[in-house]
Amino acid sequence: MNGHTHNTDDRRELQMARSMCWHCQSEMAGEYFCDRCVKVQPVSKDLDYFTCFGLPRRLVIDTQVLEAKFYELSRAFHPDFYQNKSDAEQSISLGNSAMLNTAYRTLRDPIQRAEYLLDLEAGAVKDIRTSPPADLFEEILELQETLDEFRESNRASEQASTLRAKLDADRTNLEERQRDMEARLQQLFSRWDTLQDRGEATEQARTERNHILKDMRDILSNRTYVKNIVNDLVATIS
Amino acid sequence: MARIVGIDLGTTNSLVAYMDNGTPRVISARHERAMVPSVVALTDNGLIVGDPAKEHLTRNPERTVYSVKRFMGKSLADVQGELAYFPYTLTEKGGVIRIQLGEKSYSPPQISAMILKELKLRAEAFLGESITKAVITVPAYFNDSQRQATKDAGMIAGLEVLRIINEPTAASLAYGLQEKTQGTIAVYDLGGGTFDISILKLKNGIFEVLATNGDTHLGGDDFDQLVADLLLKEIRAQHGLDLSTHPDHMQAVRLQAERAKIRLSEELKTTVTLDLPDGQGRFTRELTRDQLEGLCNALVERSLGPCRLALKDSGLNPTDIDEVVLVGGSTRMPLVRQRVQALFGKEPHCELNPDEVVALGAAVQADILSGGTTDMLLLDVTPLSLGIETMGGVMSSLIRRNTTIPASAKEMFTTYVDGQTGVDIHILQGERELAKDNRSLARFRLKVPPLPAGVPRIEVTFLIDANGILNVMAKDMRTGETQSIEVKPSYGLSDQEVERMIEDSFKFAADDVSARKVIEARLDAGALMTTTEKSLADGGHLVAAEEVATIRTALSALASAKEGTDPRAIRGRMADLEQAAKGLTVAMLDDSLKQGLQGKKISDVT
Incomplete structure (x- = not known):
């Protein structure tokens, strides 16, 4: 563990805000490297992940393009290539690489990508659900009871194996639900993207947008809820 | 930029490698193999490292440290279960294990530093330049404390550790360089003390690790211990002897167990022979490969769990893996190969020497850091949340x-x-x-x-x-x-503790240098004695009996000097022996020329 201080951070951030190279103070035109002195520049905190990868802000993206861009930027930022450079450049390389890795992880996964984009477009999407979604209420309640019974049972007993069989069936069922929700999300993602592509500012478009947004939010939080239940179930029976 | 070497700091053996015009190579010292046993012994002449130290395992077990890697970044409580197996004394100070050697105690990073220093000296002697920078490998599943301890060891040894890289990914670099592979590969790395599995995606020179898993307490050492336990049990049953009170014999049992295991990778059965203490005779037993596999099966099985977890974390099925690479000496066991092949459904690669491939990969990473190799980039992962x-x-x-x-x-x-x-x-x-x-x-x-x-x-x-x-x-x-x-x-260790250990290591550097001179002189003497004995056997009949006697006298004079601690005396007796054997050497040369000339025309040889 190393305690580190980075007292030059603030100065750099200030300069970035003015779009100036931290090193030669010239006005920045290049994307991540200064045109004049070719020094690497810290990626601005305000840059969203889509812009960082040169991708449109859409829910359905070309993952091949994403991967190619990730590899390209990794080659540009990775600390391996800054071993002989100044401390300031090494520190920027480290920060940029860490940011790039987070961005890639977020955009690579369709669900995380959706949560991130909807947060950008419309504020935080993830309602933390503490009670089961309405259409699953009965089922989940029963499942919780079975889980409790199983936890208290003697694992070698016949009762336990009956319960286990029931839990296995519940698991298959819930995983099926999860896949359903993901398929419905995919449809909503396409509809959202089409709407964004049209870019209409009409009342009708606004209503439709809010409608899709609400549906996506509901499914996303239900899906998280079901996923946690499944994880809990798997942890208990294995 | 100064040269950066790659070091594989292993549980059982360590190696140093460098990049020679785009090809990684391991460095070996004169008369020796490239592998340096990761063993440190305290002798009357100071601390010694490697092969000569390994000899002290049975001679001087309480003062000979092996498998120190198991203690890196650990507290005494972490290793409580296996303390009984180690003949040397372990204590604890401030959450860090201390190993007692004579009057002094050392932290695991200090012991590891002695091994690193030996490798540093070898590299310096071979390359003819001072080496101050290194890439050191660690098991992928090492946690932060274990990685930091490895970095500390490098600093204590006078090395700036520019990068700690994971052993399986290092191996993939060495393979990738050679094969220019694309696709998804699984690296199964079973070494002396640790097990790692890494799943990587290789594309256009990018080595992206998708998932890694492992067990930092599973390796060849554990196989040896199972065989040793079996032998100890049988010795107790047949001879009524409890060897656990004889540390030297415990070590001998462990070494014989290891050797038998190694032989059984090639043969289907082997014989284990052990001399019992105090002249109580000899224990002999035949061990078959089937019996060894019966003993080790559960351990090999244990390595498959992490493999499945790594596959799951990378979102892949075994059939998605294009290539499987085997790394680490323990993958020579046929049982290990069978199990890995069965899990992934394809024959694993083992073209590169599994003992050397990690050091070679470390040299490749060193070359990337120094700007030599620019088309390859390793994107590794953190193994633990x-x-x-x-x-x-x-x-x-x-x-x-x-x-x-x-x-x-x-x-x-x-x-x-x-x-x-x-x-x-x-x-x-x-x-x-x-x-x-x-x-x-x-x-x-x-x-x-x-x-x-x-x-x-x-x-x-x-x-x-x-x-x-x-x-x-x-x-x-x-x-x-x-x-x-x-x-x-x-x-x-805190930063201050590492500082103090660096200072200490300078203080003892002078002692180390003289100890090293003795070791080198002994090694050279040993080599000379072996060749002279061979000459006597092959060509003794070519010279007068008195001359043979003179050579024998010089040989025994050198043998006794070799037991001493004065490198000049050893070198002196070596010169004497060379002088005494001069006649023999000339006679043998003449003889071989004569043999070679028989049946040839003068025109053929002029």
């Missing part, structure tokens, strides 16, 4: 396992009481729910200005660098000021 302890003793994950490094996470902290001036933060690593079930990495106290409760806002950044080592930074969001954080590692 990193988090902090929250209310109720629960671990809150900040950076999930298998996240590509460098990785960072930010967390905002505030106060609960008016005027509170500090917040205690406990950093953890592991996959369990409760803080107490995970590895404690460090604790630190965040300084907070005395303000009403909830007003201070301190942003703490946890950053795992490309070495897989954690760095912590804190920033007061109200003032924009950054604060340096003094982190006390839970199971590691």
Whole structure:
């Protein structure tokens, strides 16, 4: 563990805000490297992940393009290539690489990508659900009871194996639900993207947008809820 | 830029490699193999390392340290279960294990530093230049404390450790360089003490690790121990002897067990022979490969669990793996190969020497860092989730396992009481729910200005660098000021302790140099004695009996000098022997010429 201080951070951030190279103070035109002195520049905190990868802000993206861009930027930022450079450049390389890795992880996964984009477009999407979604209420309640019974049972007993069989069936069922929700999300993602592509500012478009947004939010939080239940179930029976 | 070497600091053996015009090569010393046994012994002539130290395992077991890697970054409590197996004495000071050698005690990084220094000297002698920078490999599943301990060892040995890289990914670099492979590969690395599995995607020179898993306490040592336990049990039953009170014989049993295991990779049966203490005769037993596999089956099976987890974490099925690569000496066991092949459904690669491939990969990474190789880039992951302890003793994950490094996470902290001036933060690593079930990495106290409760806002950044080592930074969001954080590692050396150990190592450097001269002179003497004995056997009949007697006298004079500690005396007797054997050498040369000329025409040889 190393305690580190980075007292030059603030100065750099200030300069970035003015779009100036931290090193030669010239006005920045290049994307991540200064045109004049070719020094690497810290990626601005305000840059969203889509812009960082040169991708449109859409829910359905070309993952091949994403991967190619990730590899390209990794080659540009990775600390391996800054071993002989100044401390300031090494520190920027480290920060940029860490940011790039987070961005890639977020955009690579369709669900995380959706949560991130909807947060950008419309504020935080993830309602933390503490009670089961309405259409699953009965089922989940029963499942919780079975889980409790199983936890208290003697694992070698016949009762336990009956319960286990029931839990296995519940698991298959819930995983099926999860896949359903993901398929419905995919449809909503396409509809959202089409709407964004049209870019209409009409009342009708606004209503439709809010409608899709609400549906996506509901499914996303239900899906998280079901996923946690499944994880809990798997942890208990294995 | 100064040359950077690649070092494989192994549980059983260590190696150093360098990049020779685009080809990685391991470095061997004169008369010796490239592998340096990771053994350190305290002798009457000081500390010795490698093959000569290995000889002391049975002669001097209480003062001979082996498998020190198992203790890196560990507390005594962590290794309680296996203390009985080690003949040397372990104690603890400030959360760090100490190994007693004579009057002094050493931390595991100090012992490892002695091995590193030996490798450094070899590299310097071979390359003819001073070596101060290195890439050192660690098991992929090593936690932060174990990585930091390895870095400390490098510093104590006078090496700037430019990068800590994971052994299986290092191996993939060596393979990738050779094969120019594309696709998904699984690297199964079973060494002397640790097991790793890494799943990588190779594309256009990028080596992206998708997932890694492992067991830092599973390796060849454990196989040896099972065989040794069987032998000890049988000796007790047949001879009524409990060898556990004879550390020297315990070591002999362990070494014989290891050798038998190695032989059984080639043969279907072998004989184990052991001399019993105090002239109580000899124990002999035949061991078959089937019996060995019966003993080791459960351990090999244990390695498959992490393989399945790594596959699951990378979202792949065994059939998605294009190539399987075997690394580490223990993968020579046919049982291991069968099991790996069965799991992945394809024949594994083992074209590169499994003992050397990690060091070769470290040399490739060293070349990348020095700017020599520019088309390859390794994107590795952190093997364990990193988090902090929250209310109720629960671990809150900040950076999930298998996240590509460098990785960072930010967390905002505030106060609960008016005027509170500090917040205690406990950093953890592991996959369990409760803080107490995970590895404690460090604790630190965040300084907070005395303000009403909830007003201070301190942003703490946890950053795992490309070495897989954690760095912590804190920033007061109200003032924009950054604060340096003094982190006390839970199971590691503080910066001051490392400083002192570096100073100590300089102090003892002079002793080390003279000890080294003795060792080198002995090795050279041994080599000369062997060749002279061979000459006597092959050509003794070519010279007069008196001459043979003179040579014999010189040989025994050298043998007794070799037992002593004066390198000049050894060199002197070597010169005497060479002088005495001159006639024999000439006679043998003449004889071989004569043999060669028979049946040839003069025109053929002029």
